[in-house]
Amino acid sequence: MIVFMSLVGNTRKFVNKVNEPAVELSIDNSLDLELNTPFILIVPTYSEETSDIVREFLENETNRDLCKGIVGAGNRNFAQLFCYTAKDLSKEFDLPLLHLFEFQGSSLDVKKIEEELEAIV
Ligand SMILES: Cc1cc2nc3c(=O)[nH]c(=O)nc-3n(C[C@H](O)[C@H](O)[C@H](O)COP(=O)(O)O)c2cc1C
Incomplete structure (x- = not known):
């Protein structure tokens, strides 16, 4: 599940x-x-307020326990801010940061996520 x-x-x-x-x-x-x-959570990178939607969802303990990791989506032009939302959430909720990709992702990004999903079944 994603x-x-x-x-x-x-x-x-x-x-x-x-x-x-x-x-x-x-x-x-x-x-x-x-x-x-169990699921993997994929979050694009936006301001703190926008990611509160994800924060609210993870504050539910059942959801937090079933979340097997976070994947970040972003844009490398943001340099050191690349995928900071996923990085921050990973630290805040003590969840593994599984992968980072740009925009709609490449076929390699799809493959990586499919592998991560297989690992949690
Ligand atoms: C207002 C705005 C701020 C953004 N800030 C960041 C950022 O700080 N770091 C980053 O990696 N990407 C940033 N992005 C890029 C988005 O995270 C990226 O385009 C993502 O693919 C959007 O996902 P979505 O189309 O599913 O909403 C920003 C995009 C917008 C429009």
């Missing part, structure tokens, strides 16, 4: 390339959503 957030659509397009059920986090469901199967 849980992801996507504001502009890059991460959604990436997730659509991975052969795995997925749930999209939004402002409407982040407080109510409770998963019952």
Whole structure:
């Protein structure tokens, strides 16, 4: 299972390339959503307030326990701020940072995520 957030659509397009059920986090469901199967969380990089959607979701202990790792999506033009949202969440919730990719990801990025998903089944 994949849980992801996507504001502009890059991460959604990436997730659509991975052969795995997925749930999209939004402002409407982040407080109510409770998963019952292990998952990988994919988060694009935006301001602190935007990533509060993900924070709210992970503050649910069941979700936190089922999350097997975080993947960051971003843009390398942001240099040292590349994928800082995923890096910060990984530290804050003590979850492994599995991978970082740009925009809609390459076929190698898809392969990497498929491997990580296989490892958690
Ligand atoms: C306002 C804004 C701020 C961004 N800040 C960062 C950033 O600090 N670091 C980074 O790696 N990418 C940053 N990005 C790039 C996005 O994280 C990247 O385009 C991502 O693929 C967007 O995912 P989405 O289309 O699923 O929302 C920013 C994009 C926007 C529009």
